[in-house]
Amino acid sequence: MLKLFLLLTIGLPWLGAACIWLIGDRRPRLLHAFAVAFSAAAGLSALAMLPYASEEIAISLPLGGIFGNFSLVADGLGILIAAIASVIGCLAIIFATDYMKHAHQLARFYALVLFFIGTMSGLGLSGSLLLTFFLWEITAFCSYALISFHNDDPKAVAGGIKALIMTQVGGVGLLAGALLAYAYLGDYAISTFLAQAGTLPPGVLAVIGFSFLLAAAAKSAQVPLHSWLPDAMEAPTPVTALIHAATMVNAGVYLLARFYPAFAEIPGWSTTVMIVGALTALLAGLMAVAAGDIKRVLAYSTISQLGYMVYAVGCGAIFASQFHLLSHAIFKALLFLAAGAIITAIDTRDLQKMGGLGKKMPFVRLAFIIGSLGLVGLPIANGFFSKELILEKGLESGPLALYLVMLAGAGITALYTLRLNWLIFAGEPRGPEPQHDGLPAMRVSLGILALGTLTSWLLAGGLGNMFAGTLPFHHIEAETTLTVAEHIFSAPATWVAMAVILLSGALWFGRAKLAPLGRIFEPILVHDFGFEWLQTQISRLVRGSAALLQHTQTGQVNWNVAGILLGLLAVLILLARGISS
Amino acid sequence: MTLSPLLIIMIGVIGLLGAGFYGLLVSRNLIKIVVALQVLVKAALVGLIAAGNYNGQINLAQSLALTVIIADTIVAVMGIALGVQIRRHMGTLDVRELSKLKG
Numbered sequence: 001m002l003k004l005f006l007l008l009t010i011g012l013p014w015l016g017a018a019c020i021w022l023i024g025d026r027r028p029r030l031l032h033a034f035a036v037a038f039s040a041a042a043g044l045s046a047l048a049m050l051p052y053a054s055e056e057i058a059i060s061l062p063l064g065g066i067f068g069n070f071s072l073v074a075d076g077l078g079i080l081i082a083a084i085a086s087v088i089g090c091l092a093i094i095f096a097t098d099y100m101k102h103a104h105q106l107a108r109f110y111a112l113v114l115f116f117i118g119t120m121s122g123l124g125l126s127g128s129l130l131l132t133f134f135l136w137e138i139t140a141f142c143s144y145a146l147i148s149f150h151n152d153d154p155k156a157v158a159g160g161i162k163a164l165i166m167t168q169v170g171g172v173g174l175l176a177g178a179l180l181a182y183a184y185l186g187d188y189a190i191s192t193f194l195a196q197a198g199t200l201p202p203g204v205l206a207v208i209g210f211s212f213l214l215a216a217a218a219k220s221a222q223v224p225l226h227s228w229l230p231d232a233m234e235a236p237t238p239v240t241a242l243i244h245a246a247t248m249v250n251a252g253v254y255l256l257a258r259f260y261p262a263f264a265e266i267p268g269w270s271t272t273v274m275i276v277g278a279l280t281a282l283l284a285g286l287m288a289v290a291a292g293d294i295k296r297v298l299a300y301s302t303i304s305q306l307g308y309m310v311y312a313v314g315c316g317a318i319f320a321s322q323f324h325l326l327s328h329a330i331f332k333a334l335l336f337l338a339a340g341a342i343i344t345a346i347d348t349r350d351l352q353k354m355g356g357l358g359k360k361m362p363f364v365r366l367a368f369i370i371g372s373l374g375l376v377g378l379p380i381a382n383g384f385f386s387k388e389l390i391l392e393k394g395l396e397s398g399p400l401a402l403y404l405v406m407l408a409g410a411g412i413t414a415l416y417t418l419r420l421n422w423l424i425f426a427g428e429p430r431g432p433e434p435q436h437d438g439l440p441a442m443r444v445s446l447g448i449l450a451l452g453t454l455t456s457w458l459l460a461g462g463l464g465n466m467f468a469g470t471l472p473f474h475h476i477e478a479e480t481t482l483t484v485a486e487h488i489f490s491a492p493a494t495w496v497a498m499a500v501i502l503l504s505g506a507l508w509f510g511r512a513k514l515a516p517l518g519r520i521f522e523p524i525l526v527h528d529f530g531f532e533w534l535q536t537q538i539s540r541l542v543r544g545s546a547a548l549l550q551h552t553q554t555g556q557v558n559w560n561v562a563g564i565l566l567g568l569l570a571v572l573i574l575l576a577r578g579i580s581s
Numbered sequence: 582m583t584l585s586p587l588l589i590i591m592i593g594v595i596g597l598l599g600a601g602f603y604g605l606l607v608s609r610n611l612i613k614i615v616v617a618l619q620v621l622v623k624a625a626l627v628g629l630i631a632a633g634n635y636n637g638q639i640n641l642a643q644s645l646a647l648t649v650i651i652a653d654t655i656v657a658v659m660g661i662a663l664g665v666q667i668r669r670h671m672g673t674l675d676v677r678e679l680s681k682l683k684g
Contacts, residue, residue: 557614557676561605 002052003059006072006125008045009082012038013089013118017111025107032097035110039090039117046079046086046121053079055191055470057127068188073127075470080322080463081124081247081254084329088246089117091445095337096238098439099344103236109149113239116142120247124254129178129188132255136174136219139248140167146243147235156234165542166228166535170218170252173211180208190258194473197262209263212255213273220252220306223280227535229303233295237340240295245302245336246329253309253325257318261473270314274398277311278405280304285412289419290521293349294339297420301375302332304409308390311406317393319464319476324386326463330456331374331383334449338368341442342424345434351423353431358424361437365425367446372421374453376414376501385457385488392493410497411504418508460484590631597624611667611674615660622653 016038020031053076060071093113100109116139123135141164148160181193184200197205216222221229232244243249256273263269281304288300305328312321341364342357343349358365374383387410394403438446461481468478479487488494554560601624604617626646633642668674 558606558609561602565602565606 002049002054002074005045005049005052006058006074009042009049009086010072010118010122010125012042012045013086013114013116013121016042017114017118020107020114021111023107025105028106031106031110035093035114036090036097038114039086039093042117042121043083043086043090046083049074049079050083050466053466053470055472057189057191066182068128068130068182070131071127071189072122072125073190074125076463076466077254077258077322077471078125079466080326081250082121084250084326085117085120085124085247088329088333088449089113089120089242091448092238092242092246092333092337094441095241095340095445096236098441099238099340100236109146109236112142112145112149113242116146116243116248120251123251127190129181129190129193131188132190133171133174133178136215136251137171139243139251140164140171140219143167143232143243143248146239147232149236149239150234153234159228159231159234161543162535162539163228163232165539166225167218169225169538170215173214173218174255177208177211177215180204180211194259194262198265202266205262206266206269209259209266209269210272212259212263213269213276216252216255216310217276218252219255220249220310221280221303222252222276222307222310223283224531224534226280226284226303227532230291230296230299233293233299237295237336237343240299241333241336241340244299245332249302249306250309250325250329253306253313253321256310256313257321260313260316260318261475264316270316271399272314274311274314274402277307277309277314278402278409280307281311281409282307282405282412285409285416286521288416289412292351294342294351294354294420294424295336295349297351297416298332298335298339301413301416302328304413305332305375307409308387308406311398311402312390312393315390315393315396315398317390317397318471318474319467320386320389320393322467323460323463324383324390326459327374327382327386327453327456330449330452331371331381334367334446334453335371335375337442337445337449338364338371341438341446342368342434344439345436346432348431350431351420354424355427355431356425356429357434358426360434361425363443364438364446367438367450368424369421370450370453372417376417377410377497378501381453382455382457383453385460385485388488388491388494388497389484391497392488392491395493407497407500411500414501415504415507418505422508457481457485587631587635590627594624594628594631597621597627600624609675609677611664611676611679612661614676615657615664618660619653619657622649622656626650 016034019038020034023030023034025031053074055073055075057071058074060069062069093110096109096113100106103109119135119138119142123132123139126132126135144160144164144167147163148157150156178188181200182188184204185192185196187193200208218225229244229249233240235244284300284303284307288297288304291297291300305324309321309324309328312318312324342354342361345361345364346354346357348354370381373381377383377387391403391406391410394406458481461479461484464476464484465478467474467476552563597620601617601619601621604620605614608614608617626649629646629649630639630642633639633645664674667679671679673679
């Protein structure tokens, strides 16, 4: 049964993508129906896998040679990623049936989204380093193609290319690590790598560990490789909610969590991971305070929350990081989709043109506020439990200075979330009248996600059980939901964090007095602490070298023949030398 | 070094190969390129037969050569047909001006 569900979870979205591609743009209603049907079926089969979680290799496809075996393993981490990708993917597609109603080239949109959902599930479930790399790159491609979906908009095209280049930097790290592991172990299987990592020379293991960290930082938009994510906000909002909030950006955290047992012993690795996470959480939070575009605020907050997860992995709190990954996927998808509903209703993303929308859009306001509760981490919402768990572990096993940074990050989260809600819903209207309060399909997605935000913390016990049972290398202890909750409510760290959150909430109401301070820092925050410059340089370098290489493409037969001849000559020389030695 | 028949044939093959590659490198006319390609393949054919004769498997070499001749004829036909169409649509056979696919 497990094999069937595994294949369905990955295969159904891919099949759906192919079908939709073949149907083309002529029948939009059929496209909507197909996309929803395929993604819903994939979501159900991903959920059906849950009881079958096991550490055994479920499917193995021997490719032979240097490709090794492509295998799929349905363990706790993998099923979690696959379930998030397919279920939130399904909800995003339901949302998109209203959001993209009047868009052109729907077939391209749905085909790419479905292709992404299948690939992301596969990435979680992959048991081979090389397969992981291939799927990793396909998700980067889908992300690029969907950011640039409106390809007549230069900003969207530039954002897409930037995202592609920055995530490729990480892809190189992943490939280098995978090939190094293969060179020393002769096997791509992740379980072999985790079991035998100790036998590798320490230097080699360190190189693998840090190149995986590079891969994760690029994919999960960690400082200093983060600024592609705000620029990725040109994508249609359902895509942003799915790829750039709930799934693809989590791949980096997933990678670190997956390989944590192998790398934990590398000197300096855990500390580096913690520092990267903490810096990201703090800096991105500060940038979110200054951003003026509803989607950019949410993008910076995503980066900041990813920082929390990375920090948790650095502390060794794998369960806490994955639990926060689940909570974040749900509440951030909710926030983005609610933002999407607002954007379609008033046709602007500028916070200065919103205000006073609460009365006209009560349903969306409720959904957005529930999502915000999750983001800030107030009790009853899922973000509270997972974030407090991370902070508590950080206090237990990390340096105190970094814990204080994370605590400040929690306060800043509360500050920018309050500001966001205030600017959108409170005060007098500063812009156009909203056209609607969420269209029917939008309301379905928002309602389900809001319910998830309020209840998904109940899964803590089950998730811990699944992890404890299927991840032999991670040594996770299972606790019931009740114990986790008790634990959190009785920990002093929780109440410190609550106090910080309340304090920073109070800061917003004293904002008139703090305005001069804000004016000093605003230029730095808007310019991304100068990281923007760094990334633009990388992007420019890659484009420049591509343009240089383009000169070799003369399009003239004679030159091509010369190239072939030279290549032949080189091969002959190599062969001759090989034989003589 | 004595000039064995095989050596003489091989020198001829290399000469033909050189002529063919030279033609491919310098000619700009599409018809000439097709002709140069033919010269190149003919050189390979002669080399194939000579090699088959040398190690006693002339039958194998001959059947391979026949296959290559057929494939090669198709290449020539396609090349010339493309040339005719290109001449019709673009009014020229100069390959330097046919770089519309340049990236």
